[in-house]
Amino acid sequence: MPEFRNEADKIYRCLFEKTVPDDVAERYSQVIERIERIYPDDVRDVRKCIEQCKDLEALEIYARHTGKLPLLSAKFKIMVFLAETLPENYGQYINERDRVFLAYILLGTSVIRTAFKFIRGAIAIRVLRQ
Amino acid sequence: MIHDVIIVGSGATGIASALGFSESGIVPLMLDVGKVPAKRSGIDGNFYDHRKKNDSFNLMIGPEYEGLYNILNNTSLPPKLTAPEMSFVTEDNAELSRTREEGFTAMQSFARGGLANAWGAGLYRCVSDELKDMPLSVEELAPYYEMLTQEVGISGDSDDLASFFGSVDGLLPPLNLSLKAERLYSKYHKKRDGLNKNGVYAGRPRLGVLSRNHGGRRAYMYQNNDMWLSDTPFLYTPAMTLQKLIDKQAVNYESGILVQRWSGDQGEITVYGRRLSDGIEVEYKCRNLVLAAGTINSSKIVLRSRSDFSTELPLIDNPLVQLPLLFPSFVGKKLETAAAGMTNLNVIFNFPEQRLQGSVIELTSPARSVFYEMFPLAARDNLRCMKFLSTSVLVLFLYFESNRENLSSVRLREDSVLTLKSKAYSFNRKLISRAAKAMRKMGALTSSRIARYSAPGYAIHYAGTLPMKEVPEGPYECDKYGRLNMEEGVYISDGSLFSYIPAKNISFTLMANSMRIANYISKRIRRS
Numbered sequence A: 001m002p003e004f005r006n007e008a009d010k011i012y013r014c015l016f017e018k019t020v021p022d023d024v025a026e027r028y029s030q031v032i033e034r035i036e037r038i039y040p041d042d043v044r045d046v047r048k049c050i051e052q053c054k055d056l057e058a059l060e061i062y063a064r065h066t067g068k069l070p071l072l073s074a075k076f077k078i079m080v081f082l083a084e085t086l087p088e089n090y091g092q093y094i095n096e097r098d099r100v101f102l103a104y105i106l107l108g109t110s111v112i113r114t115a116f117k118f119i120r121g122a123i124a125i126r127v128l129r130q
Numbered sequence B: 001m002i003h004d005v006i007i008v009g010s011g012a013t014g015i016a017s018a019l020g021f022s023e024s025g026i027v028p029l030m031l032d033v034g035k036v037p038a039k040r041s042g043i044d045g046n047f048y049d050h051r052k053k054n055d056s057f058n059l060m061i062g063p064e065y066e067g068l069y070n071i072l073n074n075t076s077l078p079p080k081l082t083a084p085e086m087s088f089v090t091e092d093n094a095e096l097s098r099t100r101e102e103g104f105t106a107m108q109s110f111a112r113g114g115l116a117n118a119w120g121a122g123l124y125r126c127v128s129d130e131l132k133d134m135p136l137s138v139e140e141l142a143p144y145y146e147m148l149t150q151e152v153g154i155s156g157d158s159d160d161l162a163s164f165f166g167s168v169d170g171l172l173p174p175l176n177l178s179l180k181a182e183r184l185y186s187k188y189h190k191k192r193d194g195l196n197k198n199g200v201y202a203g204r205p206r207l208g209v210l211s212r213n214h215g216g217r218r219a220y221m222y223q224n225n226d227m228w229l230s231d232t233p234f235l236y237t238p239a240m241t242l243q244k245l246i247d248k249q250a251v252n253y254e255s256g257i258l259v260q261r262w263s264g265d266q267g268e269i270t271v272y273g274r275r276l277s278d279g280i281e282v283e284y285k286c287r288n289l290v291l292a293a294g295t296i297n298s299s300k301i302v303l304r305s306r307s308d309f310s311t312e313l314p315l316i317d318n319p320l321v322q323l324p325l326l327f328p329s330f331v332g333k334k335l336e337t338a339a340a341g342m343t344n345l346n347v348i349f350n351f352p353e354q355r356l357q358g359s360v361i362e363l364t365s366p367a368r369s370v371f372y373e374m375f376p377l378a379a380r381d382n383l384r385c386m387k388f389l390s391t392s393v394l395v396l397f398l399y400f401e402s403n404r405e406n407l408s409s410v411r412l413r414e415d416s417v418l419t420l421k422s423k424a425y426s427f428n429r430k431l432i433s434r435a436a437k438a439m440r441k442m443g444a445l446t447s448s449r450i451a452r453y454s455a456p457g458y459a460i461h462y463a464g465t466l467p468m469k470e471v472p473e474g475p476y477e478c479d480k481y482g483r484l485n486m487e488e489g490v491y492i493s494d495g496s497l498f499s500y501i502p503a504k505n506i507s508f509t510l511m512a513n514s515m516r517i518a519n520y521i522s523k524r525i526r527r528s
């Protein structure tokens, strides 16, 4: 069981609503200490956030836009890159059919969803601080 | 043994030099660090077909996590340099050439074939007005441009850009355009008169990518794998010519040597280096030394040979701006997995103030994850944008000419660390707005407000440290044949010689100039 499996699972679920595959968890665990070394001041807070926060995606978008916890966004990015290499995720990354109408609808709702997540993130960070 | 010629470096300019000597039957010794790819993924075929069926971790991320380099080091290297199989291009840079970067990010390579292993192979001739301030004419370069065109195999077209890109002789047909590029190009043709009136011209790039089989190499198959593989026969790299020259015994190639300095005495030059396998100091003797170690390393070798730890040599590069071009009708379209994921078109903005060159790049080669962080939305929404929006975007790399305002510098410290200094480049934003407006006329949604201003050094076209002058003055100028002033038999043969770089990928001209210099040295050797 890789050391960072739970963390990997939380981030993966956030992105893809699925359990993290073993390979990805393993690869994530192997690299994650390297990124933690770049942001040593964030390590404790970010680990705590990942462990405790119910809506990690909300926290991440809020942190990204307010310049807080860059380590959290870096961990998300790493997961995005690692997950892309699996054939089972191909469809999550590559648009294989023309879906113009659906795309516009999804992009429109994405903006609204992001705004909502941002507000939730602002609240979540306050709760975590207390 | 005293060699007639020693060349330092096997990059684009070193190889062009060796090719030049081979024309005259002179067999130089080439000293090089010469890193080679350690691993090959062995994929053959379309990048996307491969990914559908296989775990691509080794291909895209790599066992050392090379694919995450930018995240793990907080940098923004071009994606091709972070492909695991390309890691040899920048391998051991930090140990082999220690630098202190104060505002200037320098890309160096100690690979066999140099930086060009990862280049986009945009290979453009200069036209007369682009060689200003230099004791050099297009006519002098013409025969070498021609020989190199044959050697490399360059695709291109006789179109509106011919007057900016020079002779079309010997070009292979252009590559196919991607659907978005096709849309842009057809809009250009519809609005051509108005655009031309404003100094805007579009056409096909000159690429060292084969549209047909050429010189025993296979043509490009539109498989989007060239970014990930180090041995694609259709995309020219100088390492190909090196292998040919080695096979013909037209060059003696010695790798694993880090050249440090030279000393000269009555026409005999001693080159001092370190053998990297065991750290032993080695010496070579020659009558002519050709430095083609890339602008930064050639300058370092010169400063070190003179034990000069105070002079700041001037360093130039092309200021570069990246402008995303969105095509709304392509949002949600399927990704064109068989497009040419490289420069599809060039746009020249021949403005009265200055000429800019735009390269319109199709983005089908990199990992989609590269685009994830470019959107400002929540993680899962960014994934959607990445999937549905990235299919509708091209990017315009807009090159500015080098200018005195944006001068950087390089200095060697006593502890062998190179200091590279630059202040942030200043850009003429009005020109960027005008370029964006022209691109809108061609159907792209864009604005100068979303332009990304690249940091000094990002264009990777370094030059100007040891400029070529009609009458060289002082110890750091060269004559018109690259001979370093106050030295007997030491020639500079790379970007260091160019005190000005036009808004253009300059490597092809550096290569032609390097051949020209080799030809001059050959004649001198024959005479003596």
Ligand SMILES: Cc1cc2nc3c(=O)[nH]c(=O)nc-3n(C[C@H](O)[C@H](O)[C@H](O)COP(=O)(O)OP(=O)(O)OC[C@H]3O[C@@H](n4cnc5c(N)ncnc54)[C@H](O)[C@@H]3O)c2cc1C
Pocket (backbone or CB within 6 Å): B008, B009, B010, B011, B012, B013, B014, B031, B032, B033, B034, B035, B078, B080, B081, B107, B108, B109, B110, B111, B112, B113, B114, B115, B116, B117, B118, B119, B120, B121, B122, B123, B124, B257, B258, B259, B260, B292, B293, B294, B295, B297, B298, B301, B460, B461, B462, B494, B495, B505, B506, B507, B508, B510
């Ligand atoms: C991602 C990318 C895309 C690019 N795209 C383009 C493009 O489309 N068009 C274009 O014109 N240019 C492009 N370039 C730039 C182009 O690659 C360089 O301008 C060109 O390769 C420089 O060649 P060079 O021979 O001067 O030096 P390098 O390529 O830097 O080669 C230096 C050589 O010298 C050797 N060396 C260095 N120091 C020593 C030493 N002390 N002792 C022994 N050997 C030494 C190295 O091993 C290497 O072989 C691109 C570059 C990159 C990285």
